[in-house]
Amino acid sequence: MLYREAGDFKTSYVADSQTFPIKFDRYRYYAVLIIGFAFIPFVINDYWVNAIFLPFLIYSIAAIGLNILTGYCGQVSLGTGGFMAVGAYACYKLMTAFPEVSILIHVLLAGGITAGVGVLFGLPSLRIKGFYLAVATLAAQFFLVWLFNRVPWFYNYSASGQINAPERTMFGVPVTGPETAAWAAYLFCLVLTVFCALIARNLTRGMMGRKWMAIRDMDIAAEIIGVNPLMAKLSAFAVSSFFVGVAGALFFAVYLGAVEVGEAFGITKSFLVLFMVIIGGLGSIFGSFAGAAFLVLLPVVLKLVGVDLLGWPTDLVAHLQLIIVGALIVLFLIVEPHGLAQLWRVAKEKLRLWPFPH
Amino acid sequence: MLDQTEGFVTEDGRKIGPVVMEMKNITLRFGGVVAIKDISFDIREGEIRAIIGPNGAGKSSMLNVISGFYHPQEGEVWYKGAKRPAMKPYQVARQGIARTFQNIALFEGMSVLDNVMTGRFRQMTSGFWAQALWKGPAEREEIANREAVERIIDFLEIQHIRKTPVGRLPYGLKKRVELARALAAEPSILLLDEPMAGMNVEEKEDMSRFILDVNDEFGTTIALIEHDMGVVMDLSDRVVVMDYGKKIGDGTPDEVRNNQDVIDAYLGVAHD
Incomplete structure (x- = not known):
């Protein structure tokens, strides 16, 4: 009753190929945007931004990036953490080398640099597939973290080996550094997240996305209809790494402010983003958001329920969280390999007929 | 025989154009196994060309040579009047050669x-x-x-x-x-690898109708491999018959049907 296509006719191919073909979806999307831009900035405080909104938005970008590579193009990557580190360090070097340039340009350039590094590490994908490619990207993960640890030039020869984000402003309002207001950091990340999601959506619904999916579903058939596998795979690596790099830059500059590479961008980060993509849904932009929201909210909810409500010790809840995440991943792989996005699709199909299923 | 440059008109009045693709003395080996031995034939614009033969005759290998999956050790492929260099499959596709597969090769996750x-x-x-x-x-x-x-x-x-x-x-x-x-x-040549394999009679009739319609409506040149003799004889303008990697017959369906070598290959021959 609520959610239906009946009467929602399309009379042009333009109308039929839009992102949200169903009216209800479209209005919901506008509503979310309006709430996100015009309501939340006025009511949030530091706790909400740092515990939920910033990690959610930043991980969403990273998950979209990995989803393009793994979900759309079928190339498994365990190097996400390493590529996020590239974005973070590129952003840091740019911020310190050109302090007068806008931080927005730095973040986007950091994404571009990561795209280049991603293409470099994507080259083996032309020869190897599946698990073997995963191992090759794992090498990228360890190599990149090692590189940023060992070469002092990357952290500007600071004594601690850490990188610290200097204060940078957008329109006179600080968005990085200790003086940043909660709403400013939130809005800055939100704009970039929406931008990335739109680009990703446009690419995946057009010819580029079809090329990637063709490679994913059957590379031989893709080649026979004229898809150059080299270009398709490398473009997926480039676009994916761009998003991951942007996420890394934001993670460092806006969210953490100070980063030690092994701690912030270690292998656990790669797995976390991969879990987001798997739980959210491979090959779905919405799934990237859903997975990021799920894994960001889970610890917060567990802490609320466990520590604050039931009065359990903190370490017990932390261990419980590991167990629950692990169990959920196994559960998802068995019950719904296409993740939350597929559950959402099934729910929509049911709602379409509800309450008269016959 | 046929005029090499002009083309001809079929019994049902369709115009067949000049040669668009020519295979010259193709030999394809996998190690010691000779899959295709010195085969030559041509495909003319607008015709339906069938390649038939018993199992293991090298038909699919031939199609794979045309679409660039295999590169023959000897022989040349001529396409639109020029010798084709060794190409990757996607480059062949970009020249306007499209194909279907014996085992369906669709993108299952896409609409x-x-x-x-x-x-x-x-x-x-x-x-x-x-x-x-x-x-x-x-x-x-x-x-x-x-x-x-x-x-x-x-x-x-x-x-x-x-x-x-x-x-x-x-x-x-x-x-x-x-x-x-x-x-x-919108291919110049459409290659169909067993378009009717595993279908029931009704589906075969549908598919035959579509193949004929495609040829008629768009003037698409079609080269197909098929095992159903009735279908092949009804659809095609000219037929190449292969057996053990060799060409044993080439001509109109009627010519091929009365060719002694072809009859032997399909029905077997008594060994004394």
Whole structure:
């Protein structure tokens, strides 16, 4: 009753190929945007931004990036953490080398640099597939973290080996550094997240996305209809790494402010983003958001329920969280390999007929 | 025999043009196994050319040579009057040769519409940035090609499933979607590898009708491999017969049917 296509006719191919073909979806999307831009900035405080909104938005970008590579193009990557580190360090070097340039340009350039590094590490994908490619990207993960640890030039020869984000402003309002207001950091990340999601959506619904999916579903058939596998795979690596790099830059500059590479961008980060993509849904932009929201909210909810409500010790809840995440991943792989996005699709199909299923 | 440059008119009045593809003395070996031995034949514009033969005769290998999967050790492939250098399959596709597979090779995770749209790859050339922003040239191109694809979807009568993921379709429809994808490329030559394998009589009739209609409506040159003799004899203008990698017959269906070598290959021959 609520959610239906009946009467929602399309009379042009333009109308039929839009992102949200169903009216209800479209209005919901506008509503979310309006709430996100015009309501939340006025009511949030530091706790909400740092515990939920910033990690959610930043991980969403990273998950979209990995989803393009793994979900759309079928190339498994365990190097996400390493590529996020590239974005973070590129952003840091740019911020310190050109302090007068806008931080927005730095973040986007950091994404571009990561795209280049991603293409470099994507080259083996032309020869190897599946698990073997995963191992090759794992090498990228360890190599990149090692590189940023060992070469002092990357952290500007600071004594601690850490990188610290200097204060940078957008329109006179600080968005990085200790003086940043909660709403400013939130809005800055939100704009970039929406931008990335739109680009990703446009690419995946057009010819580029079809090329990637063709490679994913059957590379031989893709080649026979004229898809150059080299270009398709490398473009997926480039676009994916761009998003991951942007996420890394934001993670460092806006969210953490100070980063030690092994701690912030270690292998656990790669797995976390991969879990987001798997739980959210491979090959779905919405799934990237859903997975990021799920894994960001889970610890917060567990802490609320466990520590604050039931009065359990903190370490017990932390261990419980590991167990629950692990169990959920196994559960998802068995019950719904296409993740939350597929559950959402099934729910929509049911709602379409509800309450008269016959 | 046939005039090499002009072409001819078939019994039912269709005009067959000049030679568009010519295989010259093709030999293909896998190690010590000779899959194709010194075979030559040509494909003319607008005709339906069948390649038949018993199992293991080298028919599919021949199709794979044409579409660039295999590179013959000896011999030359001539396409549109020029010798074709060794090419990768995607380069062959970009020259206008589309094909279907014996075991369906569709993109299971994508909808029928997206599958057929991938066939328009050659026609869609807007750049990366245009696609990222969607508006402008990318959208115009998408819509124009969508129209072309919808015509093919109409033509093959698969409108009702255009938004269905291909993985959910039954076998017969998948075969039709694969044909649609190959057709969407507007190929100069359409290669069909056993388009009727595993179909019942009704589906075979449908598929035969579509093949004839495609040839008639779009003037597409078709080369097909098929095991059903009735179908081959009814559909094709000329037939190549292969056995153990060698060509044992070439000509109109009637000529081939009365060829003693062909009869021997299919019915067996007494060994004294």
